[in-house]
Amino acid sequence: MPEPHTDPLDRVRAAAAERGLDIEIRERPAAASLAEAAVLLGLQPTDIVKTLVVKRADDSYLFALIPGDLAISWPKLRTVVGVNKLRLPEPELALRATGYERGTIVPIGSTTDWPVYADASIVGRRIAMGAGAHGYSLFVDADDLIAAYGATVADISQPAEPR
Template identity: 30%
Template sequence: MAKKKADHSIGTPATTLLEQRGIPYTAHGYVHDPAAPNFGEEAARELGVEPDRVFKTLLADADGQLVVGIVPVNGLLDLKALAKAAGAKKAVMADPSLAERKTGYVVGGISPIGQKTHLPTFLDESAELFDTIFVSGGRRGFDIELAPLDLLSVTDGAAAEIAKTT
């Protein structure tokens, strides 16, 4: 996987941070359908990638602290498991408008990388099954492919079993 050079037509805080840190990634754009009911599944379909390699970024309130959970698009975030990973008693999904304010991204395009506020981040351990995974690049219709360990490095994240299947 070659390092993607700056492309101002797709530049986002996520790509900027990856380039600053010298982390290799591949940018993947596609035409987003605003009527798509599930952004993650749309990304997998449009990119021609199996859904368990495409991860969605979700924010939760864990005992009053916002945390990030990154899980496969074909699964669900296990809030109890996320709370445990974060050292909290309980977690609930964060209000979407709060998620947008704290990350600087819009819902459906929230990247775990380059968020306005540095938040504790947890990546489902299933990501470790793949050489590379896909996460939002910071806008709808734009994903970034990178190694799971690089994602953990750039987010100061931890791997944990936080997904449950649908």
């Protein structure tokens, strides 16, 4: 289990190496929107994947990997997980559960290896996601990430609400 006090980027790199996962971490400028972030990274919005830490009623957690242009579908995720209650935790609980601040969360190098649930739409793609620290993005082949973490792949997303 990675030490929470170590540099987050070092934790991510070490955890990826332990699992034989080929990752690339790039510094990136701040973006005001998903569309702007995609342009800055040379990607489509669907290739930017959010890692959501989700709290169960028993105070355990899981990770849900959702493409940036979609939203989590709570009914679908509850069905796949087999529970009646799930929620997003407060930022301090997410930090305590993963060792990462909200907006940087990634399963790789989390202080606890919580189960990973990946939306089926990411299969077969190279994705960008949080890298454990603000101002950085991590690039990885989704299939390799899914295999390295034994992730459950299912349809757990829905169209995002227009803003």
